[in-house]
Amino acid sequence: MGDVTPANDAERQAAVQALESSFSELMTVFRRFVADAAERVSPGMLPATFKALSVVSRFGPMTLSALAERLAADKGFLSRAISELEEMGLVARTPDPNDRRSRLITVTDLGHERLSEARAPHQGRLYEALADWSVDEIGHLSTMLHALAVGEIPGRR
Structure with missing residues (x-):
């Protein structure tokens, strides 16, 4: 930082x-x-x-x-x-x-x-909401949310 x-x-x-x-x-x-x-x-x-x-x-x-x-x-x-x-x-x-x-x-x-x-x-709602997102963007969001949830800095373990 x-x-x-x-x-x-x-x-x-x-x-x-x-x-x-x-x-x-x-x-x-x-x-x-x-x-x-x-x-x-x-x-x-x-x-x-x-x-x-x-x-x-x-x-x-x-x-x-x-x-x-x-x-x-x-x-x-x-x-x-x-x-x-x-x-x-x-x-x-x-x-x-x-x-x-x-x-x-x-x-x-x-x-x-x-x-x-x-x-x-509600099953397909998230899938539909992310329909125009790339797989990389979805993966990045997942990584960021996980890091936030567990108190890590994204990309550092």
């Missing part, structure tokens, strides 16, 4: 504020998607419950503690959400073969089916 002058600092602050604004817009769209998808899985389902189902589907069987850590969510809320999902037949809990005191949460075939149906209306 070059010398930081007051002009450069003001420019950086403006750029970061514009990025924050863009993220805010993106998060609003994402929250709408999650709320809509939750309704499609089961009318009245809370978006946070849908996120729990989605995370277990994406990352495979996991304990409640691992799910709470991944979502940075309250274990009490997640326990109730998983019980609700279990009652609907969307997840199952089985003994953890590595720790018999714990149970693994797994998405059932019905859960995968409902998730797929819920995501279908």
